[in-house]
Amino acid sequence: MKVKEIEGFLSQVDNPALLFNKLLVLKYAKQISQGQDVRKIEYIDEFKKKNRKEPIPLPEVEDCIIEKFRLKTAYRLVIGAGYPSFIENGFLFHHVYGIPYIPGETLKGLARAVFILSVAEAIKEETKLSKIEEVLSEETEEGISEEAKGILHQIPDRVNIVLDNYTIENPVETFRKIFGSKERRGQVIFFDAYPVDFNPSEHFEADIMNPHYGKYYQSQSGKEAPADWLSPNPIHFLALKEGIVFEFSLGLAPLEPMEDDEEKLLLETARKLLEVGLKNFGVGNKKRKGYGWFK
Numbered sequence: 104m105k106v107k108e109i110e111g112f113l114s115q116v117d118n119p120a121l122l123f124n125k126l127l128v129l130k131y132a133k134q135i136s137q138g139q140d141v142r143k144i145e146y147i148d149e150f151k152k153k154n155r156k157e158p159i160p161l162p163e164v165e166d167c168i169i170e171k172f173r174l175k176t177a178y179r180l181v182i183g184a185g186y187p188s189f190i191e192n193g194f195l196f197h198h199v200y201g202i203p204y205i206p207g208e209t210l211k212g213l214a215r216a217v218f219i220l221s222v223a224e225a226i227k228e229e230t231k232l233s234k235i236e237e238v239l240s241e242e243t244e245e246g247i248s249e250e251a252k253g254i255l256h257q258i259p260d261r262v263n264i265v266l267d268n269y270t271i272e273n274p275v276e277t278f279r280k281i282f283g284s285k286e287r288r289g290q291v292i293f294f295d296a297y298p299v300d301f302n303p304s305e306h307f308e309a310d311i312m313n314p315h316y317g318k319y320y321q322s323q324s325g326k327e328a329p330a331d332w333l334s335p336n337p338i339h340f341l342a343l344k345e346g347i348v349f350e351f352s353l354g355l356a357p358l359e360p361m362e363d364d365e366e367k368l369l370l371e372t373a374r375k376l377l378e379v380g381l382k383n384f385g386v387g388n389k390k391r392k393g394y395g396w397f398k
Contacts, residue, residue, distance in 0.1 A: 120196030
């Protein structure tokens with residue numbers, strides 16, 4: 104395929120994932136065959152330019168959705184940077200829609216971690232999070248260790264969500280109803296989160312890591328020092344911009360008859376846990392640098 108034909112072909116692609124991971128590399132086939140390097144920043148800029156200009160509509164999940172809310176990225180979002188890619192650092196795209204998304208299991212894990220941290224804060228003695236998780240995940244006391252039994256009796260009847268004033272009544276049973284245990288599945292469904300009115304040509308940007316001491320980190324003998332005279336090694340990667348609005352959706356699949364108030368309460372609690380996690384801990388890569396936090 105000639106370069107001009109490739110240009111025309113790429114201009115017709117409207118799936119960002121297909122373009123980034125598979126097809127855009129065709130444009131550089133001749134360059135690669137001649138042993139020339141393709142600059143990462145050039146590849147990312149070309150990817151942004153080739154993307155469609157119209158917003159991509161948000162996928163809809165019908166009937167079972169009960170709770171929806173929206174938050175926007177407080178800083179850049181990088182998710183799936185460890186995925187294989189032509190430019191080394193990948194990005195997580197939905198396998199069907201081809202747009203960035205946050206998997207539901209990631210969101211469920213984040214909300215679950217916030218719940219466990221909240222219980223740890225409520226227990227007066229210093230306790231390992233793994234032991235609290237063991238207590239909450241076992242349906243009966245027979246399946247837990249003596250140490251865990253002691254922790255179980257220390258959990259109060261009311262727990263405040265960490266970094267929030269929201270109160271969870273009967274936290275042990277609430278945890279099992281939302282997230283499940285080893286004997287039963289959770290009743291709250293955490294759906295994948297998608298950006299609202301996503302426009303790939305405008306909402307992506309090139310970001311950069313700039314490690315200064317590459318030789319020091321790669322030195323096997325330890326002879327290289329982390330010195331100022333070492334040359335930095337700029338590494339460009341793909342990121343979502345700050346201010347991109349995502350829609351988060353929660354559903355309920357009751358395993359037993361519930362009062363309307365209980366259904367509403369479980370969803371409200373799950374939403375609070377997820378919001379606290381997104382606003383204070385973030386998702387994706389480089390969270391300690393502020394990436395993946397929402398507001």
